[in-house]
Amino acid sequence: MPTGSLTSADDPEPVRVVFTPSGRAGAVKAGTTVLDAAREFGVDLDSVCGGRGICGRCQVEPSVGSFPKWAITAGPEALSSPGGTETAYAGRRPLGPSARLGCQARVQADVVVDVPPESQLHGPVVRKTVDVGDIALDPLATLHAVTVPPPTLDERRGLAQVVIDCVADEWGVHLAGILPGALAGLHASVAAGSPDDAGGRLVTVAVRWSGPERSERTGMVTAVWPGIATAALGVAIDIGSTTIAGHLVDLHSGDVLASAGRMNPQIRLGEDLMSRVSYVMMNPGGAQELTALVRDSLAALITELCADAGAEPDAVLEVVLVGNPIMIHIALGIDPTPLGQAPFTLATDAAVEVDGPEMDLPCPSARLYVAPAIAGHVGADTAAAVLAGGPYRDQAITLLVDVGTNAEIVLGNSDGLWAASSPTGPAFEGAQISCGQRATPGAIERVRIDPATWAPRVRVIGCDLWSDEPGFAEAVERRVAVGARSAAAGVTGICGSGIIEVIAEMYLAGVLSPDGVIAAPPGEGERASRVTSDGRTSSFVLYEPPEGADGPTITITQNDVRAIQLAKAALRAGIDLLCEHAAIEAPDRVLLAGAFGAHIDPVRAMVLGLIGDCDPDEVRSVGNAAGTGAVRALLSGSQRTEMERVVRSIRKIETATEPRFQELFVAAMALPHATARNPLLAAVVDLPSSPRRTASPHHRTRRRRAVPMSEEA
Incomplete structure (x- = not known):
C-alpha cells in the first residue's frame, strides 16, 4: 500500500489518513487539508481552483465508525468543522449532506475519507445516454487556476512564461509552452482576472496534453480565462453519409450534457458516397463545396449542443471526429477521388490532429482529433466501433x-x-x-x-x-x-x-x-x-x-x-x-x-x-x-x-x-x-x-x- 508523510521530527503525534476506494494511506501533520494529503499520497482527487474552495470538484465523504482493517476509529471530530469558505460555497456542484470540500477540511485525527467517482479526475464512468462501458477518465484537457503576480519593471520574463511558472509553482505541473492561439488574448485575460490583496490576478489556465502514456505527456497552454472556469467540455461527432450526430461531454466528470443530430447537407449533391466522389470529379470546385457544407454543419451542431447545455463554445477544448474515409477526407479538405477507384488509397490511415479554428469550428481553444482508419473503405467510424x-x-x-x-x-x-x-x-x-x-x-x-x-x-x-x-x-x-x-x-x-x-x-x-x-x-x-x-x-x-x-x-x-x-x-x-x-x-x-x-x-x-x-x-x-x-x-x-x-x-x-x-x-x-x-x-x-x-x-x-x-x- 503506498504511504507518505507530511510530518517532521518535531511532530510526535501524527495522524493517519486512509483514502478509499484506492486504499492509499499515510501519516500527516494535524491541520493538513485533505486535498494536500491526497496529493502527497498520489490519490486521484480532482481540483480546478487550486484549493480556493470555489470549484467544488474536491468533494469527499468522511467515514465515521470503527475500521479494524486500518486500526482506525474515526468520529465527527476527525476533520475540522466547516469554516466560512466552506459554508458559503455555492458552486455548480452542490455539497451533499455529509460531503466536505477537500481543500478546506483539515485532518485533526485518524480518519477514513472516501473519494466518490465524481471527484476523481480519472474515475470510472457510468453514463446513461451513452454507455461507454468500463473506462477510467483520462482527459487530455485539464484546467488549472493560478494567481498571476502583478507585473514589475524588473520582471525579465514574458507574461506567457510567468503563467507557465505559476502553474508549475501552484500545481507541480511543468508545461512545454503556450500555443499561439492563447497568446492573442493573454494580457486581456490576466488583466480581467479576479484581483487579490497583493495585486495578483486569478485566472484559469487550460492545458492540452499529448503523448501516448500519461507519465510521458507534454502539456501546452491552449487558453487563459479570467477568474475561475470550471467547464472543460468536449464534443464527439460521427459524420455519416446520411446524418451527423454529436455528444457534448464534461471532460472532468464524463457526463453527457447534450446530444443532437442533423442531416448531412451533402445529400443534395449525392445520396451515396460514390455519387459525391463523382460530383467532385465532374464539378470544378466540387471538393471545396462539399468541405464547406460539412464544416458548416459541424459548426452548427457544436453551437446547438452548447446552447442545449447552456454552455459556451469557447469552453470546448477537445473534439473527436469519426466517420467513413470519404467523409473524413472531405471534412479535412483532402481530395476524396482516389477512394472512388481501385486501389482506394487513403491519404493517411493514421490519426490526425488539427486546431479547431483550422476546421472552421466555433471553438478557438479546441484541438480536433480524427480517429485512425483501417483501410480505404473501412474508416475511423469502424475503428471507433471496434473500440466500443x-x-x-x-x-x-x-x-x-x-x-x-x-x-x-x-x-x-x-x-x-x-x-x-x-x-x-x-x-x-x-x-x-x-x-x-x-x-x-x-x-x-x-x-x-x-x-x-x-x-x-x-x-x-x-x-x-x-x-x-x-x-x-x-x-x-x-x-x-x-x-x-x-x-x-x-x-x-x-x-x-x-x-x-x-x-x-x-x-x-x-x-x-x-x-x-x-x-x-x-x-x-x-x-x-x-x-x-x-x-x-x-x-x-x-x-x-x-x-x-x-x-x-x-x-x-x-x-x-x-x-x-x-x-x-x-x-x-x-x-x-x-x-x-x-x-x-x-x-x-x-x-x-x-x-x-x-x-x-x-x-x-x-x-x-x-x-x-x-x-x-x-x-x-x-x-x-x-x-x-x-x-x-x-x-x-x-x-x-x-x-x-x-x-x-x-x-x-x-x-x-x-x-x-x-x-x-x-x-x-x-x-x-x-x-x-x-x-x-x-x-x-x-x-x-x-x-x-x-x-x-x-x-x-x-x-x-x-x-x-x-x-x-
Missing part, C-alpha cells in the same frame, strides 16, 4: 457488423481481427425499393405473415399497435400526423428493418421460393388475393389502406426482392470470406451496430441469410457503436492509444480482389443460403422444407479461436 464493441478483448469470436450503404464487417477475438467492407448499396435504407423510405413515422418496421392464409400484419413507426388490432387506423392517422407534422398521415412506406422482416416472413410463409421468386398460388382464395401479377412478374400486397382512407397500397415487387437479395448476398459473402480467413464456421456472437442494427430482428435476419447460423440470443444491437467509441476516445487519452494500437493490428480483406468473393456471393443469393446449414436457426423457427443442395462433407469444423495473423498462410 471490444472484440479484441476476449476469446469469444465476435462478428461486428455496421449495415449501411457500404457495410463494414469486423471478425475475430483477442488472437486477431479481420475487417472487410461490402458494397450492399442503399436497399437496406429503403432506396431502390418500390415503397421504401427512411425510418420516419408512418414507415412499416415490423411484419408477420400467416403461413396458412398469407395475411400480413404490420406495425409502423409512431404506433405501438399491430394493423389487425382495434384502433390501429385511427392511431396511425393521429400519431403519425403529430410525429411527422406536415408529412402525410397513415402508413407511408417500409423502412430497412421492415424490409428485412417482410422478405424473411414471405420466405417462411411460402410466398417466396429459396431462389427468391414470388409464388403465384393457383385458383382463388385469400392467398391468391395477396399476390398480383403484371404478366411477367408477381408482387405481394403487404398493406392496403382501409376503405375511404387515403394512402398508398404497399407492395413488395419481384424487383424489391432481387434488390434485397443482392444487398444481403454482398454482406453475407463478406462475412463468409472473413470466416474463411479466421478458419471458423460461425462466430460465437454477433454485434449489430448503427441505427439500422438497433431495429433488426435477429431471427428474421438469420432467415434472410443476412448473417450466418448462430444462437439468436448471442445476436444483439450495440446502437451507435461509432459514436460510443468516439466518446470513449474523447474521455480518455489511453483509449485513443488503445484504438490506434488495435487498428494497426487489423488485417483488411479486400472483397473486390478476393477470388472467392464471387463464389460466396452467388451461394448467398439463396434464402437463407444455398449450401450453409442452419441448425441453430431451425431450433427456434420452422424453416420451409425446400430442396437444398447438400453441404460438402469437407465443411469446416467450427473453432473457438481465431487464427492469429502471424499463423495465417
Whole structure:
C-alpha cells in the first residue's frame, strides 16, 4: 500500500489518513487539508481552483465508525468543522449532506475519507445516454487556476512564461509552452482576472496534453480565462453519409450534457458516397463545396449542443471526429477521388490532429482529433466501433457488423481481427425499393405473415399497435400526423428493418421460393388475393389502406426482392470470406451496430441469410457503436492509444480482389443460403422444407479461436 508523510521530527503525534476506494494511506501533520494529503499520497482527487474552495470538484465523504482493517476509529471530530469558505460555497456542484470540500477540511485525527467517482479526475464512468462501458477518465484537457503576480519593471520574463511558472509553482505541473492561439488574448485575460490583496490576478489556465502514456505527456497552454472556469467540455461527432450526430461531454466528470443530430447537407449533391466522389470529379470546385457544407454543419451542431447545455463554445477544448474515409477526407479538405477507384488509397490511415479554428469550428481553444482508419473503405467510424464493441478483448469470436450503404464487417477475438467492407448499396435504407423510405413515422418496421392464409400484419413507426388490432387506423392517422407534422398521415412506406422482416416472413410463409421468386398460388382464395401479377412478374400486397382512407397500397415487387437479395448476398459473402480467413464456421456472437442494427430482428435476419447460423440470443444491437467509441476516445487519452494500437493490428480483406468473393456471393443469393446449414436457426423457427443442395462433407469444423495473423498462410 503506498504511504507518505507530511510530518517532521518535531511532530510526535501524527495522524493517519486512509483514502478509499484506492486504499492509499499515510501519516500527516494535524491541520493538513485533505486535498494536500491526497496529493502527497498520489490519490486521484480532482481540483480546478487550486484549493480556493470555489470549484467544488474536491468533494469527499468522511467515514465515521470503527475500521479494524486500518486500526482506525474515526468520529465527527476527525476533520475540522466547516469554516466560512466552506459554508458559503455555492458552486455548480452542490455539497451533499455529509460531503466536505477537500481543500478546506483539515485532518485533526485518524480518519477514513472516501473519494466518490465524481471527484476523481480519472474515475470510472457510468453514463446513461451513452454507455461507454468500463473506462477510467483520462482527459487530455485539464484546467488549472493560478494567481498571476502583478507585473514589475524588473520582471525579465514574458507574461506567457510567468503563467507557465505559476502553474508549475501552484500545481507541480511543468508545461512545454503556450500555443499561439492563447497568446492573442493573454494580457486581456490576466488583466480581467479576479484581483487579490497583493495585486495578483486569478485566472484559469487550460492545458492540452499529448503523448501516448500519461507519465510521458507534454502539456501546452491552449487558453487563459479570467477568474475561475470550471467547464472543460468536449464534443464527439460521427459524420455519416446520411446524418451527423454529436455528444457534448464534461471532460472532468464524463457526463453527457447534450446530444443532437442533423442531416448531412451533402445529400443534395449525392445520396451515396460514390455519387459525391463523382460530383467532385465532374464539378470544378466540387471538393471545396462539399468541405464547406460539412464544416458548416459541424459548426452548427457544436453551437446547438452548447446552447442545449447552456454552455459556451469557447469552453470546448477537445473534439473527436469519426466517420467513413470519404467523409473524413472531405471534412479535412483532402481530395476524396482516389477512394472512388481501385486501389482506394487513403491519404493517411493514421490519426490526425488539427486546431479547431483550422476546421472552421466555433471553438478557438479546441484541438480536433480524427480517429485512425483501417483501410480505404473501412474508416475511423469502424475503428471507433471496434473500440466500443471490444472484440479484441476476449476469446469469444465476435462478428461486428455496421449495415449501411457500404457495410463494414469486423471478425475475430483477442488472437486477431479481420475487417472487410461490402458494397450492399442503399436497399437496406429503403432506396431502390418500390415503397421504401427512411425510418420516419408512418414507415412499416415490423411484419408477420400467416403461413396458412398469407395475411400480413404490420406495425409502423409512431404506433405501438399491430394493423389487425382495434384502433390501429385511427392511431396511425393521429400519431403519425403529430410525429411527422406536415408529412402525410397513415402508413407511408417500409423502412430497412421492415424490409428485412417482410422478405424473411414471405420466405417462411411460402410466398417466396429459396431462389427468391414470388409464388403465384393457383385458383382463388385469400392467398391468391395477396399476390398480383403484371404478366411477367408477381408482387405481394403487404398493406392496403382501409376503405375511404387515403394512402398508398404497399407492395413488395419481384424487383424489391432481387434488390434485397443482392444487398444481403454482398454482406453475407463478406462475412463468409472473413470466416474463411479466421478458419471458423460461425462466430460465437454477433454485434449489430448503427441505427439500422438497433431495429433488426435477429431471427428474421438469420432467415434472410443476412448473417450466418448462430444462437439468436448471442445476436444483439450495440446502437451507435461509432459514436460510443468516439466518446470513449474523447474521455480518455489511453483509449485513443488503445484504438490506434488495435487498428494497426487489423488485417483488411479486400472483397473486390478476393477470388472467392464471387463464389460466396452467388451461394448467398439463396434464402437463407444455398449450401450453409442452419441448425441453430431451425431450433427456434420452422424453416420451409425446400430442396437444398447438400453441404460438402469437407465443411469446416467450427473453432473457438481465431487464427492469429502471424499463423495465417
